[in-house]
Amino acid sequence: MGLVKEITAQHEWETFVGSLPKSTLLVIFFHAPWAAPCAQMAKVIEALASDYAAKEDSPPTSWVSINAEELSDVSEIYDVVAVPYVVLQRNDQVLEAVSGSNASALRKAIETHAPLNSTAAATATATTTANDKSGTTGGGEEVGKNEEVLSPEEELNKRLTGLVNAAPVMLFMKGTPSEPKCGFSRQLVNILRERSVKYGFFNILADDDVRQGLKKFADWPTYPQLWVSGELVGGLDIVKEELEKDPDFFKNFSVPSQNGAAAA
Numbered sequence: 001m002g003l004v005k006e007i008t009a010q011h012e013w014e015t016f017v018g019s020l021p022k023s024t025l026l027v028i029f030f031h032a033p034w035a036a037p038c039a040q041m042a043k044v045i046e047a048l049a050s051d052y053a054a055k056e057d058s059p060p061t062s063w064v065s066i067n068a069e070e071l072s073d074v075s076e077i078y079d080v081v082a083v084p085y086v087v088l089q090r091n092d093q094v095l096e097a098v099s100g101s102n103a104s105a106l107r108k109a110i111e112t113h114a115p116l117n118s119t120a121a122a123t124a125t126a127t128t129t130a131n132d133k134s135g136t137t138g139g140g141e142e143v144g145k146n147e148e149v150l151s152p153e154e155e156l157n158k159r160l161t162g163l164v165n166a167a168p169v170m171l172f173m174k175g176t177p178s179e180p181k182c183g184f185s186r187q188l189v190n191i192l193r194e195r196s197v198k199y200g201f202f203n204i205l206a207d208d209d210v211r212q213g214l215k216k217f218a219d220w221p222t223y224p225q226l227w228v229s230g231e232l233v234g235g236l237d238i239v240k241e242e243l244e245k246d247p248d249f250f251k252n253f254s255v256p257s258q259n260g261a262a263a264a
């Protein structure tokens with residue numbers, strides 16, 4: 001079996017997703033054949049997939065690769081506006097998406113949602129460790145390398161730093177761009193969409209640690225939160241104000257107005 005399955009038809013996609021066991025983390029890699037960063041990211045994904053395949057007690061994962069332009073219906077469902085774009089989902093729920101060729105953000109995201117047990121845990125029996133979601137999130141330089149011991153708070157902050165830098169424009173929202181779960185988040189998605197802004201997003205409803213932690217980290221009490229280049233811009237009101245002051249606020253982050261995905 002190839003580790004990363006190329007899906008080339010809509011029906012193939014539907015069958016595949018429909019047959020996935022609930023606990024499996026599905027990694028969906030959207031790419032375009034003309035985008036050089038995609039070729040790089042494809043290698044990263046192959047390597048990650050083989051890491052998971054190599055570890056006997058690793059949580060169940062499944063890896064697919066989709067040509068974003070060829071399967072535009074699928075791309076639309078996931079709001080793919082740029083490639084490479086990787087979506088992590090479990091049980092039909094989008095957990096996180098990583099936009100652009102950001103290998104470390106991707107590895108961090110995957111390890112967060114499907115923690116690989118450390119070498120010590122690997123020697124324990126698989127049954128007792130399989131459900132341990134509360135453990136460390138990895139995120140170290142290399143799997144298996146000695147990691148500095150971090151307090152849970154430091155660990156979370158490290159993770160949050162990774163998340164706010166996961167894409168040049170990051171939206172922390174309630175729900176997903178195609179299914180916002182609150183009017184404030186929906187409005188901000190619309191603002192970004194109208195301006196063809198390329199952005200990554202994180203559904204804070206899927207992760208209460210991030211939901212509560214980021215408020216402290218950002219010193220900002222609500223969602224949505226928009227981050228640009230790793231810095232908090234603010235919530236919906238602030239973004240509206242910024243756009244009033246400077247209508248070109250997002251100029252550097254917009255996709256040229258053409259169909260299909262743009263290289264990130």
Ligand SMILES: N[C@@H](CCC(=O)N[C@@H](CS)C(=O)NCC(=O)O)C(=O)O
Binds near residue numbers: 211
């Ligand atoms: N005026 C705010 C509206 C956002 C807001 O009030 N968000 C609330 C309700 S969705 C929130 O995130 N509360 C904290 C929470 O739900 O964790 C803005 O400009 O973004």
Ligand code: FES
Binds near residue numbers: 182184
């Ligand atoms: S979820 Fe109630 S206002 Fe956003």
